[in-house]
Amino acid sequence: MSNGLSNSSVGRKVLMALSGFFLLFFLMQHFVINLFSVISADLFNEISHFMGTNGLIQFVLQPILIFGFLFHLAMGMYLERKNSAARPIKYAMDKPSENSNWMSRNMLITGIMVMLFLGLHFYDFWLPEIKTKFIEGDWSGLNNGEFRYWEELHHKFQDIIRVSIYCVAFIFLGLHLSHGFQSAFQSAGFNHNKYTPIIKKLATLYAIIIPFGFIFIALFHYFTQN
């Protein structure tokens, strides 16, 4: 069938929106957990250990999450390539800012920046976890008899350069979210005279609170040890 979701323009956008929704939800829970690192190291350790060792999360949800990221990225690139092919000759004079905002036009740029950041993020946290758990086979979560999670996190934010990169990346994330959040609703077919303005406000809130929250957490750890 040529009208399936994955091989029509509208269908692909819906899939883009659905993966976006999923990532929005993931980001929210990630943020909440990280926030605990500011409130209480013990609580953060408890939750981290649960997340890091729970079978369902590790072996089911984690692959889904990775797939979600990769799908969102790959589809985004694919659509961008198609979109670019749809206009082989560009305008000599173009004023897109007259009718649309920068964020909506540059989702690929902000998205790629976020993805590049994710590389660093994986290098910082995910790879060491894999090494500890799967190569060394240490599932205890302990280091010198204590939970290692909070210490590791705290330690990472010692370096001003890393903190700066994180902060910049979160700003790109915010720009990406400010369009992505409400755009996902539109793509999924939701546009309502009364509720769409509310969604747009929520999107703005989300795009400010989450990235700046992360920035706050990074800065908190930096300043509490320097």
Added chain:
Amino acid sequence: MSVLDSKIPDGPLKDKWTNHKNKIDLVNPANKRNIDIIVVGTGLAGGSAAASLAEMGYNVKSFCYQDSPRRAHSIAAQGGINAAKNYQNDGDSVYRLFYDTVKGGDYRSREANVHRLAEVSGNIIDQCVAQGVPFGRDYGGLLDNRSFGGVLVSRTFYAKGQTGQQLLLGAYSALNRQIAKGKVTMYNRHEMVELVKVNGKARGIIARNLETGELERHSAHAVVIASGGYGNVFFLSTNAMGSNATAAWKIHKKGAHFANPCYTQIHPTCIPRSGEHQSKLTLMSESLRNDGRIWVPKNIDDVLAIREGTLSPTDLSEDQRDYYLERRYPAFGNLVPRDIASRAAKEICDAGYGVNSTGEAVYLDFSSAIQRYGKQEAAIARLQNPSESDILKLGEGVIESKYGNLFQMYEKIVAEDPYKKPMMIYPAVHYTMGGVWVDYNLMTSVEGCYCIGEANFSDHGANRLGASALMQGLADGYFVLPYTIGNYLSNEIRTGKISTEAAEFVAAEKEVSDRIEKLMNIKGTKSVDHFHKLLGKAMWEYVGMTRNEKGLKKAMAEIKKIRTDFWSDVKIPGDRNSLNRELEKAGRVADFLELGELFAKDALHRNESCGGHFREESVELDGLQKGEAKRNDTDYAYVAAWEYKGEPADAVMHKEELEFNDIELKQRSYK
């Protein structure tokens, strides 16, 4: 006996169409597949005809000069479409619609055709609604109607100010359905440049592919011309820039008589010309006259001061203004019919009272209406002692809800706020009632060649009623031609495929090719538009709303001279084998230059004031109507159909006497 046989069926008026339909020969479905029909034009008439003929099973080839059939100028009609549905229970009926149309046409239309039009009017609405045309509705979900053009019933269906657009898109969608099925082959950006006759019958056309310049031969068993009116003979009109008479004129030159070319409708409420650069005129809906008052300053010094910009019209007090329509026609005031309002505006401007820089504009003032509505609204809202600004605000709100889109359009074009400063308007050529002569079956005097919509002459007489053009276009295309064409085509089932290699096609193509070559080789000094503008000026000056013998004779001579100059001094850059707008325009203007002269000749012979036209030699000499238009039913109650004989001045007239058995002829009075 006249050479014109209108083939009006016998019997009582109300049964003619039904009986005729029942007797029309049918073509067997298997045979329909072997019959080709060419339809030129994709407006309401052409689009609906092509779709309906294809539905019936014929093979249709449809042509339009635009890039898509949806662009045809029917799209620009604003007001609405009449139909005798009597949904408002105000006593409307087929007879009343028939009566109003004949009377509106000043008793110069063919009774039987008009009655048929009224009969099928209801079907048009049913058909359009079934197609998904979004007509205006009331809160009960039923269709809404408005009263239009001074008739006493509300029978006009509308889709905001875009009725023409919605109806055309309906016909376009029906056409698309047939294109998708392969029953219609669409030729966009193609212009018909010649009719091909074989053994006296229309058998095809030569078309020019406007993108490549290639000449193409297309054959068919019948040719339908639905190419619209010829208002652009005036250069400036409310027609689209590309609207042209070429298809109609080509068939005229091949033997189709041209009827009543002088019947043109001049619309009183258009946005005036702003200068020599003006390329076309924009219509403002007639409904504006319901609330606007038309005036010019009484004092010529004030006129001059306004033109210089030292005085604003709002500075003039009531007694410094001349509400000339209210003064001259106290009974109807600003609501006098189109022709009277138009003529009065031109007269007052010719006398030097025009209020813009070109001297061709009068005011249409909404300030009284804003005051009136504002006070009304204030009373409804129970405001105690409302301030002047409250009243203005409330009143402007009412005006906005009624005419908001028109006011916005005006502001975009003129850059003045019509809520604060009176609008400027001036008459413009709008619709041509004359056209190719057709019989009751809509066949022209060339066998197998049909003509429908504005391109033919039959239904509107000397003046068209508001909201009737859309009705006629769709009636012809959906409900009349698809039936009546059967009589002719039932005799064509044995003809077989018509070869485009026939000598007639070769000759026709050569003729066209030579004509193009000739145009390209003139290599003169003036652009096509230069000649078109000269023609337009002559037409407007002498063959416009007010005519007299001397002026008309002068016009004929002048147009002939412009034509001679054109053929010796026009400059067409580029080449013929590619998209060449100047060449396209040149072909059309060449035809207008002939049509214009015939137009003047027809106007000259019709020594009566009738419909939209005022003939200075034919006025009421005394009584209440003194100085007003005088129609002459004794001498001119006929259709003048002109036969081509070479030079337009040599055209020979054939008369089709008009008989009115079901209607009594009356003179109009608006005093």
Added chain:
Amino acid sequence: MDLTLKVWRQKNREEKGGLETYKVTGISEHASFLEMLDIMNEQLIKEGTEPVAFDYDCREGICGTCSLYINGEAHGPDRKVTTCQLHMRMFKDGETIYIEPWRSAAMPVIKDLIVDRSSFDRIQQSGGFVSVNTSGNTQDANALPIPKMNADLAFDAAACIGCGACVATCKNSSAMLFVAAKVSQFAYLPQGQVEAKQRVLNMVEQMDKEGFGNCTNTGACEVECPKSISIKYIAKMNREFLSASCSSES
């Protein structure tokens, strides 16, 4: 007004084009943009140069033929107007104006500023209609009441003039707004229900085949649309498409 014009010239579909510079002088600010181009062409004819080809017809903003990308915007800097309704008072004396054709793989340039928009026609042919024959015996128009709200929504969608400004302005050359307008017009009307599912599937399929880009919800199309058609219709089309492609019957 005196102006410098940078105009795209291209001989035909095959040959490469480029920007040419022309100067026009003494233009009235009351002239429309296309009248300014008429004057420029008149000048070119005098000089013996082939005039610039551009599309126009009704010159009152309803036929949808005119199609120019003026100074980086579809239909120029004004809002809710087509190019033919744009007036020179929107520009400054001495200004340089870029005039380019619509740019889209699905709307190739034919000559100079004229593009081929037959892709729009083909999308319409794939399903933009109600399959009803001209019989004269369709049911009475008032036998089918339609709630005013739906009638109005359908009407606002039907106001589309098919000019292609949405495609031209979209950074992805997407035709979503155009297709959505037609899909929605019928989706809001009971007459359109019978074929609704097949219609949206076919029209979207045809749109993709033509090579239009995807929608990224920038909203630029609704800003530049001369008829102010809202992108809420795109959401409506997405809904229609989802429900049609997920239903087992189709």
